[in-house]
Amino acid sequence: TRAATTTIRIGWQKGGVLALAKAEGALEKRFAAKGVTITWSEFSSGPPLLEALGAGALDFGPTGDVPPLFAQAARGNLVYAGTYKGSSEGSAILVKADSPIKTIADLRGKKLAFKRGSSAHNVAVKVLRKGGLSLTDVTLVDLAPPDAAAAFKNGSIDAWSIWDPYTAVAEADPQTRVLTTAQSIVDSWSYFLANGDFAKENGGLILEIFDELAQVGKRAQANLDKTVPALSAITGVPEDITRKTLQRTGFSLGDVGMISDQAIAYQQALADEFFELKIIPKKLTITDIVWRPKAS
Amino acid sequence: MALADLTFSRTLKQTNKRIPSFPRLDRAHVLPLVVPVTLIALWQFGSSTGFISDRIMPSPVAVTQAFWSEAASGDLGHNILVSAGRALAGLLVGGTIGFLLGIINGVSKLSEQLTDTTLQMVRTIPHLALIPLVILWFGIGEEAKLFLTSLGVLFPIYLNTYHGVRNVDRDLLEMGRIYGMSRWSLFRKVIFPGALPSIFVGLRYALGIMWLTLIVSESIAASSGLGYMANNAREFMMTDVVVLALVIYALLGKLADVIARRLEGWTLSWNAAYQK
């Protein structure tokens, strides 16, 4: 057995409740009495964060819905620990304002860009299906958000499946049009994941993190005038755009909690679908890597 | 021991000749294999006994299996071919530009003073940092990849061509003038062959850098190629494929080097240093 944990290594991405907690030093304060310190590592997207988490270089961090599927398929040593919810409105398919693409069906044969293995992948699959298309009906372009933004700007791609805050940033440009958001197409589940070993031994700490995050989130959502500049300072995203992302339908920073059966079912359905589409190489059982606090 | 090896090298050669059971040629061929083979054996041993967790490093057997499955599906061959095509195109474009710049700057003081400093500064810009601009300028197609690879190849060829031309024996140049060579003859008969050994050094550096740049450029919206395979494997955390990609890069690097050396030995047959 290991000595009691004295450090929690948290991976974070710009935005979200974790960024706010970092800015406030809330977790540090919470754990100071226990002698536990927090270290922060910044990631630009979910996959590299899970890469580090699965490799044991991190203890705890947030991602979207799709990245954990790949991490599980790759046998990374990680578990689903909790959920948070964003707004499906923040995920969208974008086209140029003057684009001839007016409906989802118009995407047939066009170049659609998104990062493979990101939540935008899922959005693309489901939006296309709604329009009567499948992934094979469009030309897929695998681009990370920064590269896709550049490619979108100069017209190298016709459509772009993307999430907030990139959506909001792009929307601010008058030359951009939202073809459709993911609202009522995709559920906006996001997850907190933990390293498997860490979760096994530090269930208590994880529960406390959730408790703290929920408090920080509720406070922040209630006081957007303070939250917006704080978040904007962290991310470098302009304040008006930050405000817009925080005010999307259904969005709540305080919506942090333990993983629910509903989320597990959603995630299992997603895994099955992606396996059928041959996006992931094997059939996954989500409950295999769901962490539950030990009854004690 | 060590220094003796160097200073008594003549004596050593002598000695080796006299041990027929361990001839020099074989020794030179076998010794370089000792370290890699030992490492791989240890690695497999460690993996089999569980001493090296396959989380940290997939076993050689796993990598070999990854190789077979990638090779069997035809993906591996296809990816290598695609990358090789991109590499060659970049080598051709970047190499030509670097070569011409090197010749011009080597021959003209004015052009050198005008452009050398600029080129030297551009040289230190990381390709990774250039990607957003490259996408803005060239989009996400093959042009962007060609641009990046060419840029990577350009500088070693430029630098070495330039130095090669600069260091062409001044006595030979004067000789050319004395015998009334035209400018074109002077270039063809004196400057170019004189700079050739140095250009080959540049080529070998360029071949190394070529693969390095390729993986960066293949992170832009590629759907095939070695870089795509490596980037993809990383994203889906398939460590066996990651290691496979590394091994293939190493082998390709070695192959390119061997080809360059052959070419060198063949073109520079007049040079005693390249005669075996």
Added chain:
Amino acid sequence: MALADLTFSRTLKQTNKRIPSFPRLDRAHVLPLVVPVTLIALWQFGSSTGFISDRIMPSPVAVTQAFWSEAASGDLGHNILVSAGRALAGLLVGGTIGFLLGIINGVSKLSEQLTDTTLQMVRTIPHLALIPLVILWFGIGEEAKLFLTSLGVLFPIYLNTYHGVRNVDRDLLEMGRIYGMSRWSLFRKVIFPGALPSIFVGLRYALGIMWLTLIVSESIAASSGLGYMANNAREFMMTDVVVLALVIYALLGKLADVIARRLEGWTLSWNAAYQK
């Protein structure tokens, strides 16, 4: 004109001396600035007139503004300092290892045959492809960055040290033996100073590569450093900051080169080629 410049360089020097209004020294200092200044002027002109869309390329003024705002917030200075610290640490570790390997392989035939091929193959592995393994081995902290930067710096230093030692004048080595030098003396008085010019070439290559590797290693979970700044600007398409980062990379590369040359000129004062 061009060829004449080269072959008649003696005469040219003569001629320049006789034009007092345009002395040689100034010309050598001014000419290298002509191309960059012209380019920047054209670029600004193009941006101002809208000929170059700021989508494609932010104007020099925008880049300068980005510089001021980054500098004023203290971020820029901080990022440069952090990166410089990482670069130096990598240079120290990788440089030392490369230097030692180069000396050992240069001096011992056995060690060279055992390790050189392996090293040459490892050399061609792209750092970007190594990242997943580096994370597995070293995590995401400074160790991982140090490892990558060291690896990048190691090979140019190794290669050039090795060749430097190999090419030490055999006559001088024999001389050392004749006069009964101990191994340490032979190293200190003959081998090391003889290899030094080549080691400096390696150092200059290494300094170039140092920044290139740094940006790759700073893409691993960094929250400060130049690479972080560049990657971050890339994420949010702040092209002005992207270009600013490029300019800073170019300047830092130039600076490192100037420092290396100074060091070179100072250490190699005995060498006629380095005397001005």
Added chain:
Amino acid sequence: MSLHIHERPATSPSAITTNGATRPDAASTTTQAVSLHLRGVEKRFGDNQVLRGIDLDIEAGQFVAIVGKSGCGKSTLLRLLVGLDQHTGGEIAFRGEDGNPAKADARIVFQEPRLLPWFNVAKNVAVGLGEGVDKDEARTKALAALWEVHLRNKAEEWPSQLSGGQRQRVALARALVSRPGLLVLDEPLGALDALTRISMQTLIARVWRELGFTAVLVTHDVSEAVHLADRVIVLDEGRISLDLAIPQPHPRKHGDAELAELEGKLLAAILKDR
């Protein structure tokens, strides 16, 4: 031609037996030697006046050696003669054997052979023919010139495969292949060992006798000057300080007591203030 004070047989006996082949046709053409006329020739590099007024007449077909201390201006003078540099004062004129002004048509051989390492021996010699010569013709002439320096059988080798003396012979063949009226030699044997030097001296003497060009040789080796030249000129601080005729008939023997005496005399003149 009438100026030559030594016999020049149409075909030298030594030439016929070399390499067991008969003399190639192309080589039988002899040369239109030129005479040199220098009046008050000066040369300065910036503030440094190297030549301070040289008056010198060299008959067509004569062999003149120039000796003198290092830095006294010997190479500078030679470079003026072949037009590699321009003189800053005085006059240099060339006349044909008929006495009319003529083109210099000069060739120079340096201490270093300056062969192109990436051309074989025959192609190196062909460089001496200049531009625009038909390939077959160039090769024929090159082989003939190689025959003259006894290297016909090395035509296909790389320069790196030759000894120092052989390389210098290739350089000589290259200089002679175009049948120049004036051959200028700047310490051509300075880098060779003493024994090779002696056999090269014999070779140069023979080729000169056969082809009849005007020869100007710069050397540090007084015994070499005395052995080869009709006339030895001592240069000192940019001026001619001694002009000594060597009347002995060609070919000359090593160990000749009279030559040894002339050599001692010249050495004394050169080294007087060393």
Added chain:
Amino acid sequence: MSLHIHERPATSPSAITTNGATRPDAASTTTQAVSLHLRGVEKRFGDNQVLRGIDLDIEAGQFVAIVGKSGCGKSTLLRLLVGLDQHTGGEIAFRGEDGNPAKADARIVFQEPRLLPWFNVAKNVAVGLGEGVDKDEARTKALAALWEVHLRNKAEEWPSQLSGGQRQRVALARALVSRPGLLVLDEPLGALDALTRISMQTLIARVWRELGFTAVLVTHDVSEAVHLADRVIVLDEGRISLDLAIPQPHPRKHGDAELAELEGKLLAAILKDR
């Protein structure tokens, strides 16, 4: 000492006036010269038998020159004498001036000066003292040795700042600074121009007369051999083909008719089948 056939003054007059300084103390120690005794010495490299049985006795303090065609084994013999290679047959012995077996204590000077370009002249000379010598003492001795070769005033320069002849003089000083009993010279002047060579010959002759070591000189230049040595040995195909005494007294003059004759004789012997 009694063996020397020429006078060796305790202090040579030329030495006192050089550089306007008096001779430094450290240089006044003379040498314990050794005699050499070779019996049937053989050397083969693989199948190539280079030396085929050399019998040779050289008295302590004698100056012997070895001449012969390129590749006849001269350098090989010298390398055996200084222990740079091992002979494969026969015997090599050294005796002190008292007749007892002695350590060779030999030094060698090559055609290339082999100076360390990154050490100044004085430090290069100090290398000749070997390891573990006190720094101040090393410097004193080095300066004294430089004084002997008339380069005291160049002690702080880089080798690259010297002329070829000066560099070779530094190499000589380095070889002599430890007062070896035997000095072996392998074409030491081969790379120098003829005039510099002549003044270097004078210098070598003088140093040898002053210090009294045994000297073995390999040279291609027969006139150099004749000018310097008590005895000239011709090597041919690994054997001694001629052993000629040069009885003329030292110092010798250039242009001497008797020396010229001996030179002609030696040349004929060496070049007989060229």
